[in-house]
Amino acid sequence: MKNSSWTVRTLACGLLLSFCAGLTSAQTLVNVATDATDPRNLPDGEPSIAINPLNPREIVIATFSEKWKATQGAPIWRSQDGGATWEKIFVIPRPPSLRSGPGDQFAAYDSSGKLFLSQLDHPAGIGDTPFNYIYRQNGSVTSNFIPGKEFGDDQPLIQVHREGGPCANRIYSPWLEVHARPVSRERSMVTHSRDSGATVTTIVGGEHADAGTRTTRLTIAPDGGVYIFYKTRLGTSTSNFEPATFRVARSDDCGVTWTGLGGGGVTIHPEAQVQTWFTRQFGNPGKGKVNRARSSDGWIAADPSDGDIYAAYVSRDASGFGQIYVARSTNRGATWVSRRVTNGRNHSAFPALAVAANGSIGLLYIDYDDSGPRTIFRHRFARSFDNAATWSDLTLQSMDPDRTNNYPNEFIWGDYEGLTAAGNTFFGVFTGESLPGKRTLLQLDPIFFTVSAEP
Amino acid sequence: MFLLLLGSFPLCVSGETVRDQSKIKAILSDPTLWGEDFNALLANVKAIKNSGETKIEVFANEAVGGTPHPTIEGALREASELRLQMQKVRSFKSQFRTLVNARAEELYQKVAPSAHPSKDDESGRVVLLSNEVKKTSYFPVGLTLKSITERHGAPEKITRQLIDTGDERRPIVLTLYHYGDGAIMFAESDLGEEPEIIERVILDTAKVSAAIF
Numbered sequence A: 001m002k003n004s005s006w007t008v009r010t011l012a013c014g015l016l017l018s019f020c021a022g023l024t025s026a027q028t029l030v031n032v033a034t035d036a037t038d039p040r041n042l043p044d045g046e047p048s049i050a051i052n053p054l055n056p057r058e059i060v061i062a063t064f065s066e067k068w069k070a071t072q073g074a075p076i077w078r079s080q081d082g083g084a085t086w087e088k089i090f091v092i093p094r095p096p097s098l099r100s101g102p103g104d105q106f107a108a109y110d111s112s113g114k115l116f117l118s119q120l121d122h123p124a125g126i127g128d129t130p131f132n133y134i135y136r137q138n139g140s141v142t143s144n145f146i147p148g149k150e151f152g153d154d155q156p157l158i159q160v161h162r163e164g165g166p167c168a169n170r171i172y173s174p175w176l177e178v179h180a181r182p183v184s185r186e187r188s189m190v191t192h193s194r195d196s197g198a199t200v201t202t203i204v205g206g207e208h209a210d211a212g213t214r215t216t217r218l219t220i221a222p223d224g225g226v227y228i229f230y231k232t233r234l235g236t237s238t239s240n241f242e243p244a245t246f247r248v249a250r251s252d253d254c255g256v257t258w259t260g261l262g263g264g265g266v267t268i269h270p271e272a273q274v275q276t277w278f279t280r281q282f283g284n285p286g287k288g289k290v291n292r293a294r295s296s297d298g299w300i301a302a303d304p305s306d307g308d309i310y311a312a313y314v315s316r317d318a319s320g321f322g323q324i325y326v327a328r329s330t331n332r333g334a335t336w337v338s339r340r341v342t343n344g345r346n347h348s349a350f351p352a353l354a355v356a357a358n359g360s361i362g363l364l365y366i367d368y369d370d371s372g373p374r375t376i377f378r379h380r381f382a383r384s385f386d387n388a389a390t391w392s393d394l395t396l397q398s399m400d401p402d403r404t405n406n407y408p409n410e411f412i413w414g415d416y417e418g419l420t421a422a423g424n425t426f427f428g429v430f431t432g433e434s435l436p437g438k439r440t441l442l443q444l445d446p447i448f449f450t451v452s453a454e455p
Numbered sequence B: 001m002f003l004l005l006l007g008s009f010p011l012c013v014s015g016e017t018v019r020d021q022s023k024i025k026a027i028l029s030d031p032t033l034w035g036e037d038f039n040a041l042l043a044n045v046k047a048i049k050n051s052g053e054t055k056i057e058v059f060a061n062e063a064v065g066g067t068p069h070p071t072i073e074g075a076l077r078e079a080s081e082l083r084l085q086m087q088k089v090r091s092f093k094s095q096f097r098t099l100v101n102a103r104a105e106e107l108y109q110k111v112a113p114s115a116h117p118s119k120d121d122e123s124g125r126v127v128l129l130s131n132e133v134k135k136t137s138y139f140p141v142g143l144t145l146k147s148i149t150e151r152h153g154a155p156e157k158i159t160r161q162l163i164d165t166g167d168e169r170r171p172i173v174l175t176l177y178h179y180g181d182g183a184i185m186f187a188e189s190d191l192g193e194e195p196e197i198i199e200r201v202i203l204d205t206a207k208v209s210a211a212i213f
Helices: A017-021 B002-008 B015-028 B038-041 B045-049 B072-087 B094-100 B106-111 B145-152 B203-212
Strands: A030-032 A050-051 A059-062 A074-079 A087-092 A105-109 A115-120 A132-136 A171-177 A187-193 A201-206 A211-220 A226-233 A241-251 A275-276 A279-282 A291-293 A297-303 A309-316 A322-329 A336-341 A348-355 A361-369 A376-384 A392-399 A418-422 A427-431 A442-453 B055-058 B061-064 B113-115 B124-130 B155-161 B172-179 B185-189 B198-204
Touching: A050 A132, A050 A418, A059 A291, A059 A442, A074 B045, A115 A171, A115 B203, A132 A171, A132 A187, A171 A211, A187 A226, A201 A211, A201 A226, A201 A241, A211 A297, A226 A297, A241 A309, A275 A322, A297 B198, A309 A361, A322 A348, A322 A361, A348 A418, A361 A418, A361 A427, A376 A427, A376 A442, A392 A427, A392 A442, B015 B094, B015 B172, B015 B185, B015 B203, B038 B106, B045 B072, B045 B203, B055 B185, B072 B113, B072 B124, B106 B113, B145 B172, B145 B185, B172 B198, B198 B203
Parallel strands: A050 A105, A187 A211, A297 A348
Antiparallel strands: A030 A442, A050 A059, A059 A074, A074 A087, A105 A115, A115 A132, A171 A187, A187 A201, A211 A226, A226 A241, A241 A275, A275 A309, A279 A291, A297 A309, A309 A322, A322 A336, A348 A361, A361 A376, A376 A392, A418 A427, A427 A442, B055 B061, B055 B198, B061 B124, B113 B124, B155 B172, B172 B185, B185 B198
């Protein structure tokens, strides 16, 4: 496995002319927030990102910032110049439940350039089940979005079927059913909608007879196959890890049934089970703040050029460290081949995968180094140009979390971060330390980045 | 003789402790901050401490013990112990009695302990509510940080505390504004629609008891 660092290159500029004109390799990180747009220094955790397929200069990011109110919606970040500058647009109105929020959220565009957002509301008491919603754009992207029918209860993501055919513009939301279940029997669910979220149908995407499932993710292949990825938890967590399997199931009928790979899908790693993260302490609590990592150990993406499926998962292997592997399937999920991406020397987690138009694979992840007096977390980006056989990576940012304090211990950046691809460029967002000179108060901010998918 | 003389004098109290206790008394006796049942709650803080609670979380309409019990039965047992402790009524220090213009002996029975699940994590918690047939009022809904800082200055420290619910949704984060060396923490929840609205006040039972009893 290759593991050499390299200098970040200037962006591929095919679709981002005005943005590229001012870029150098040193300016591929952008501090999304400013003192003006983030006057309350909000933590902006758990970022997701989406690019308008009809106008790649329009990019949106969702983060934990202001709440929706009776009189004003919650915001998303929007760029109209390929990520060089950002504004907040307050377009997520309070849902029909009238509860607080947003809780969890994610963003995706359909093939016509319409934006959709998955949103989780937040009841006042833990005894009440939260609701997920699919919000749809209503006219201009700066107009209030419309919430659809409520469903589900936790961690809703969203993907939209952009290819033609019978599943065109079908919306899928993978989520975790946890509140309506015994603690040990959570289930990975998928909700789909034919009408932009106005009505929804919910299916069990992944469950186990004797165990709970988490880390529910989804991707759509160019042939219309829809894949759900999930973790089956097989035992008790000890020393921050738990035994688990990572599985993929497939739907060939627009999300109606999920038996394309047999009931429950297939395991994607060669071992019968692996050790993966289940902890409130990703990091070293004796050397600084930590982050939780319970559903932060997997992601799935499809290659738009050839339909291969890639799934990232965590395994504490012979190195003794939690490591990130990427498994590849060339036969629609029936079989998988895994390769380790990370260096075998640092605990790693929070993988986010994307595949560019040319088949290059990008992996955003976080590792940490606690060999010194303080824990240093590193947002890292790895690329493969040979179908995940070999990888090279770079550090986007290193940070000591105790230099900033606009967030609590155990929730520095959240459960996941954002990565996508448009053309032959990777676009991502992570919650990191504000860039030098960009904020009066050093703090956590969403940091937008781009990396070329060209070898 | 010298040792006898030493023993007859109280131990020296640090300047910081004196300042902290003054701040604690000033805040707890400020009638603009508190509801009609708050003094009755204060009258029982030492009993709450002696029942085993190191902190109590005061909401606008209820006060909740800081100890999470796995079952409601555990919280009910603590409530029984608290009921016993409350009978050993203590008097406010004379200075504090003057500040609040009330006597603990006349107030302590105006609230009563029971138990219910915590809305944060569903653990069993002791809860104190007014003994009268009305809605308990410990502080006005909509109490703002501004109203506190205008009268008592900026907080000594600001920290953040996460409330983990074991699931994967965005956790609740409390921003804690510290006064009196942490004896009183005004907490803003990030679930609130408006910023800097106080959702709960966390009292350190030992520090508050030392200041007012």
